[in-house]
Amino acid sequence: MTISAYDEYMPESHPAPERFPVTVDVVALTVRDGELNVLLITRLIEPFRGKLALPGGFVLAGEDLLEAAxxxxxxxxxxxxxxxxxxxxxxxxxxGRDPRGDVLTVAHLLLAPDFPVLSAGSDAEQAAWYPVAEVPELAFDHARILDDAVERAKSKLEYSPLGAAFCGDEFTIAQLRAVYEAVWGTRLDPRNFHRKATGTPGFLEEVGRMTAGDAGRPAALFRLAPEARPTAGHPTRAVLNPPLMRPRE
Amino acid sequence: MTISAYDEYMPESHPAPERFPVTVDVVALTVRDGELNVLLITRLIEPFRGKLALPGGFVLAGEDLLEAAxxxxxxxxxxxxxxxxxxxxxxxxxxGRDPRGDVLTVAHLLLAPDFPVLSAGSDAEQAAWYPVAEVPELAFDHARILDDAVERAKSKLEYSPLGAAFCGDEFTIAQLRAVYEAVWGTRLDPRNFHRKATGTPGFLEEVGRMTAGDAGRPAALFRLAPEARPTAGHPTRAVLNPPLMRPRE
DNA sequence: GGCACTTATCGTCATGTTGACAATAATGCT
DNA sequence: AGCATTATTGTCAACATGACGATAAGTGCC
Known part of the structure; x- marks a missing residue:
């Protein structure tokens, strides 16, 4: 690691700045069986050995935050x-969030379709999906971070097309609605949701094909509209207008 | 400073984690003369000596981020x-955001009524308000941070009662509207804005008194409704429902 | 005081959005 | 074929929004 060139620049009167270990944590959310799930690992080392925690770890020299995450x-x-x-x-x-000393953590949020995690029987930390509603006590301040993440996810669905991030590339309106219902924890009227989702400009685009094999009438497949898709450079900053507001009691 | 107790806990196989200098920067926004302004300082030391930059500095041991800001x-x-x-x-x-080496910065956003800054002729860094529309080149990656901050401020006005943070404790609807117009950079119909602001539940509360002395009919004074006021513990998470959407061309 | 000017506030109307729910369409199952 | 199931289209009333007319209540000027 570099011993940094700070002191060459800092006037004598300025002490070298404090340095902190920096970690990234990731709140990975997905929807399984109609329930919001979060990816957690079981800690194998102290502190909080045996407890569940968010996946994450130290940022390395020369890394940016997203990279590290x-x-x-x-x-x-x-x-x-x-x-x-x-x-x-x-x-x-x-x-005061780590018994070992001051650690800064930069939390991240992943909204993803359900994907299988390595269930190695190795000595590696075991990652698995847990329903958010039944998450037991977490290590560090991860409960608070999870809370903030879920709240952020809820509001992302209102104002952005990111609900689709929970689905694959192509999905039906019903699948998308299931995402909204799971994240918001409410039931939505299928007819009104269909009207809103398909009627919001810049949100969805019909693929042209239909599902098959399920029960009931086949559904049309949709994908994100081009304006709503993340581009190579920046993640999507696209906005849903008008928003798809969650019902407030 | 403490030499931290990491190594006592870390197994031999784990190297000590990288440590980074951490700074906090603050994008302080206010509205002056109907224009959005940002607080900037003139740097007196390298790098970027003489350039404008966001106020900020290193986080000290034992400090939390907001405290430091x-x-x-x-x-x-x-x-x-x-x-x-x-x-x-x-x-x-x-x-890669500081020529001296890797520095993590946590940017903050202050929405405040216009307040006077110390204009000391001392050797201290000179802080002053600058119209956001005319900000010259900034040090580091502060231009990007400012952009993000302004975008955040714009959307805060839509979905939260924080537009009032730009006003004092008591304000008229016209003053509040001026805030929205300055931040969004648009003109709003005074009649419709009045209807919306006063009609949104949980947003405003009439004080009972009126302004005096200005030109035109005196205006009623308002303050934030109790539900929308920040409480001691947490900052306001209150939400405007329905939102006060900015016009999209 | 009377008048012009200014700003605040209330109303109206056409249009767009939302929530509740009926009706119809297109499958699989038996 | 008939039934269960899910998808999709419509309808209608309540509400929200944008455009803008009308009125209220001050100040400043003569």
């Missing part, structure tokens, strides 16, 4: 190319 | 108790 998630799930949408959630700390 | 802002403006609403914006880096 992707790397950690890949390492701990054994998944090469992460599906879904990853964005920064917010930073926590550094004071 | 408040401290830095107070130091650089000479203002004791900051008015307005402060929240975290997001983190940037650590790679």
């Amino acid at each position: 992707v790397r950690e998630l890949a390492e701990e799930t054994g998944v090469e190319h992460l599906p879904g949408h990853l964005e920064q959630l917010g930073s926590y700390g550094p004071k | 408040v401290r830095e802002l107070a130091e650089e403006t000479g203002v004791e108790h900051l008015p307005g609403h402060l929240e975290q914006l997001g983190s940037y880096g650590p790679k």
